[in-house]
Amino acid sequence: MTWHLVVNVAIAGLLTGLVYGLMALGLSVIFGVVRVVNFAHGEMMTIAMYATVTLFAVWQLDPFVAVVPIAAAFFVFGYLMQAGIINPFITRPEHSQFMLLVAVAIIMVNGLMVSFGPDARNVQVDYQLESYAIGPILFDKARLLAAGMALAASAALFAFFRFSLTGKAIRACADNWLGAKVVGLDVKHLYALTFGLGSACVAVAGSMMILLVDVTPVLGPAYTLLAFVIVIVGGMGSMAGALLGGVLIGLSEALAGLFIQPSAKSMISFGLLILVLLVRPQGLLGKKA
Amino acid sequence: MKRATLGLAILAALLVLLPAVVRGYALSVATLILYFAYTGQAWNVMMGFAGQLSLGHSLYVGVGAYAAGALFFHYGIGPWAGLWVAILLCVLLGLLIGFLAFRFGISGVYFALLTIAFAEFTRIGFDHLDWTGGPGGMFLRVAQRDAWDLAHFRGPPLMYYYTMLFLTAGAFVLCSFLLKSKAGYYWLAIRENEEAAQALGINTFRWKMLAVAISSAMTAIAGVFFAFYYNNLFPEQIFHISRSIEIILGPIIGGVGTLFGPILGAAVLTLLSDGITELLAALGWEMPGIKQVFYGVVLLVVIVFLPHGIWPGLARKLGLDR
Numbered sequence: 001m002t003w004h005l006v007v008n009v010a011i012a013g014l015l016t017g018l019v020y021g022l023m024a025l026g027l028s029v030i031f032g033v034v035r036v037v038n039f040a041h042g043e044m045m046t047i048a049m050y051a052t053v054t055l056f057a058v059w060q061l062d063p064f065v066a067v068v069p070i071a072a073a074f075f076v077f078g079y080l081m082q083a084g085i086i087n088p089f090i091t092r093p094e095h096s097q098f099m100l101l102v103a104v105a106i107i108m109v110n111g112l113m114v115s116f117g118p119d120a121r122n123v124q125v126d127y128q129l130e131s132y133a134i135g136p137i138l139f140d141k142a143r144l145l146a147a148g149m150a151l152a153a154s155a156a157l158f159a160f161f162r163f164s165l166t167g168k169a170i171r172a173c174a175d176n177w178l179g180a181k182v183v184g185l186d187v188k189h190l191y192a193l194t195f196g197l198g199s200a201c202v203a204v205a206g207s208m209m210i211l212l213v214d215v216t217p218v219l220g221p222a223y224t225l226l227a228f229v230i231v232i233v234g235g236m237g238s239m240a241g242a243l244l245g246g247v248l249i250g251l252s253e254a255l256a257g258l259f260i261q262p263s264a265k266s267m268i269s270f271g272l273l274i275l276v277l278l279v280r281p282q283g284l285l286g287k288k289a
Numbered sequence: 290m291k292r293a294t295l296g297l298a299i300l301a302a303l304l305v306l307l308p309a310v311v312r313g314y315a316l317s318v319a320t321l322i323l324y325f326a327y328t329g330q331a332w333n334v335m336m337g338f339a340g341q342l343s344l345g346h347s348l349y350v351g352v353g354a355y356a357a358g359a360l361f362f363h364y365g366i367g368p369w370a371g372l373w374v375a376i377l378l379c380v381l382l383g384l385l386i387g388f389l390a391f392r393f394g395i396s397g398v399y400f401a402l403l404t405i406a407f408a409e410f411t412r413i414g415f416d417h418l419d420w421t422g423g424p425g426g427m428f429l430r431v432a433q434r435d436a437w438d439l440a441h442f443r444g445p446p447l448m449y450y451y452t453m454l455f456l457t458a459g460a461f462v463l464c465s466f467l468l469k470s471k472a473g474y475y476w477l478a479i480r481e482n483e484e485a486a487q488a489l490g491i492n493t494f495r496w497k498m499l500a501v502a503i504s505s506a507m508t509a510i511a512g513v514f515f516a517f518y519y520n521n522l523f524p525e526q527i528f529h530i531s532r533s534i535e536i537i538l539g540p541i542i543g544g545v546g547t548l549f550g551p552i553l554g555a556a557v558l559t560l561l562s563d564g565i566t567e568l569l570a571a572l573g574w575e576m577p578g579i580k581q582v583f584y585g586v587v588l589l590v591v592i593v594f595l596p597h598g599i600w601p602g603l604a605r606k607l608g609l610d611r
Contacts, residue, residue, distance in 0.1 A: 037398050085593065092596055094398055095342050099541050099592045102534055106585035113578025217578070221530060225409060228402055263424075267413040273406045278393050 004136040009258045010251060011139065015147035017250020019208050021243035022150040023223065024230035025157065026201030032237030033174040033194040036086060037094075039101035042223025043108035044199060048074065048206025049121075049215040050112055056123040063123060064149065067207035071200045078199025082192040090191070105220065112217040120214035128211060146208035153204045154243055157197065161239070170194055174237070226266075229273045235286025244285060248272075293609045304454055308447055316446050320518075322559045323453035324511065329539035329551030330460040331507035336537075337546035338464075338473065339500035340480030342397070345404030347532035348411055349379045349505045351524070353512020358429055358522050359421050368442040368517050375509045382407075383505030387498050396483075405530060412528030426523040429516065442517045449518050456514070457552070460507060465548050472499060480546075508536075542591055544598030553600050561587060 027041045038044075048070055055066040081104075089097050130141040161167040173180040173190050181187055209215075226249070234245025249269050256265040276283060307319060328350065335341045356378050357371030386407055390400050416424045437444040442452075467473050475496045478486035487493050516522060526532070543554025565583045569575060595602065 085589075088593075094401070095336060095537075095541060095545060096592065096596055098342070098344070098401070099538070099588065102538075103585045103588035103592060106588065107582055110578035110581035110585065114576050114582060118577060225405065225530070228405070232399070232402060261417070264413060264417055267410060267417075270406045270410040270413070274403065274410065277395060277399060277403050277406070278389055281393060281395055281399060 006255075006258065008136075008138050009254050011137065012143060013251040013254025014247055015140075015143040015250075016212060016254070017247035018147040018150040018243065019205050019212070019246070020226065020230055020250050021246020022154055023202050023205035023209075024227045024234070024246050025154055025239060025242040026198035026205070027227045028231045028234070028237055028239065028242040029157070029201065030195055030198035031231070033170055034082065034086070034090065034191050036090060036097050037101070037228075038198070039098055039224060040105035040108055040220075041202060041227045042225070043105045043220035044074070044202045045206045045209070045223045045227075046112060046215055046217060046220045047108060048203040049210040049219075050116055051203075052207045052210045053121045053123055053215065062125060063207050063211055064145070067149070067204055070207055071203040074199040074203035075196040077196075079192045079196035081199075082195030083188065086195065087188050087191060105224070109217050109220045112220075116217065118216060118218075120216050122214040123210055125211070142211045146211050149208050150205065153201065154239070157201065158239060160197075166190075166193065226269070229269045232273055232283055233276045235283025238283060238285045241283050241285035245283070292607075296607075296609060301458065308450060312446075316450055318559060318563060320446065320450045320453050322556050323450070323457045324514070325535065325539045325555035325559060326552040327453065327457045327460050328508060328511045328536045329543070329555055330457070330464055331504050331511065332536050333540045333545065333551050334464065334467065334507065335500050335504040337540060337550070338467065338480065339476040339497055340483075341497060341500060342401040343404045343504070343533075344401045344530070344537065345406075345408035345533055346504075346508055346536045347528050347530070348404070348408040349383065349508035350512040350515060350532065350536075351408075351411065351415070351522075351527040352382060353379050353509035354516035354522055354527055355415065355421055355427070355512075356509075357513040358427055358516035361516075362427055362429060363420075367440060368513055369440070372510065372513050375513050376506045379505040379509035379512070380502050383501045384498060387501035391494050391497055405533070408528055408530065408533060412524050415524035415528065421522070421524075424523070424525060426521055429520040429522075431520050449514075452514065456510065461548060461552070463507075467503070468548065472496060476500060538588070540598075542588070542598055544600035547598070547600050547604075549604070550598050550600040553603075554598065557599065 023041070023045055027038055030036065030038050051070045051073075052063050052066050055061040055070070056063065085100065085104075086097075089100055125142070127145070128140075128142040132139045132141065132144070161171060169180070169185050170190050170193065172183075173185060173187055173194075177187065180190075230245035230249050231242055232245075233248060234241030234243070249272070252268050252272065253265040256268040260268075308316060311319065328346065332343060332346050335343050353375035356375040357368050360366040360371040360374060361368065386404065390396075390403055395403055415421060421427050431443075435445060437448050439448070475486070475491050478489070478491060479493050479496060483493055512527075515527070538558055539554035540551040541554065542558060543552065544550030562580070562584055565580050569580055569583075591599070
């Protein structure tokens, strides 16, 4: 095993990790504000992947073009889902919320199964085969572009929460729900907006992920678990933490695949999750509750 | 209370006499209902009584099944000895998870995710454990199935039905006893307000650990049953998170924290899933996944409109809650 093999694998893991990070960012933002764990997160990711596959197959839309309408559609879908069915559940116990989202997840996985069947799908664009080389170090073009897109989307979300008035209002809701109500913020509308934004994040992540892996309907629960691991490692509700967690998990998965066994790679992730939960339950970058 | 006791006696009698009228496939469905009623009851001790949300109960089913299964497979040690090993292992595992979580102050959603993490970790571990066959699975020898061989837990489907009925009845009696015991009241206090319970001098750590120990021991027994009923074990199936969800759905749909909720929920869900299969077959819609879509929609409707499950409202209607 040469050192540049290790470096190449690590770079690929790091770039994939950024896309993971964007997916987890959606979960983290939703949990941080609405305080509901989206157990259908990975299923939404696979729906975005299938949407990209479909737009590509029907109109030959490049994933980097398709991502715009898909993210917009997911935003609307997320808004409606929060406003329609999740808002009444925010005061209900956790197991009740869990059941609701598990039911949504079951419908999503099997809806995809009915529509697309169990076979793996992907998109094939010519830049998936290209790569840039710096000496022996290779950068896959598709992976690099996907990671760049993930970073750009995350930066846009950061900017939104930091600078826009609506973003500040949402943060106010997250900090103090009652206070936000007292000063006259429409909390339910802001919650729905947040769920919409979180869904748009996962849509962008899905559109990018399909450039890197094939999709099957049963991938949904695996992505949900992956998003949990990332968000807890990084810190629930912390935006930078989600990206850091994504990169860490992407990196550890890639290196575990190289040094141990590809099938054992998620064991490392879950081991890391258990460790972080015990030693630093608020996550690496999370604030103490 | 009189009406409830009478209703319970009638139900028990019906279940004992059930094999006289149903056999074959219907009997296996009845066994499955009892299996989910039992595991749901076990989960309910932790969540419904003590308020600790576990989403990883497949861990105890799997470890229990693999412990008893492997002892039988490798050394020919029968299920009655293996049962104790399975219970011991599962209780130790449950206590380890409980100790780590409760000592480090992990609760609510975080506790739930910790239980998922342990179950998934173990699943992948068993995928790489050659001693139990890895991902290829472990197959127990199937002997003659006509005579009741209780010593080796081999026999006709009827034997498994009565075993499961016995276990479910036992779990029901145990849980109704627990609810009225000191532990039951302490758990109730912890579930409703842990800080207040602590302020009253209840050692919440110890009582939560007790709930975990009882729940994991009960689930381990279900695991041993699983191993000797199905005779083949795959990590991918037995430890999968969807197995944990299956265990949880019954009590949530039936009514978390109630004695009868897990039983009712298991019956409703199993019959619903079976009914959908038959209905779709009759309509000629046999696409993969369509059954689960309907199932998911029904779950969604129930949880939206009956937040406390089916049983509390039904009990009030029937006058069984007094």
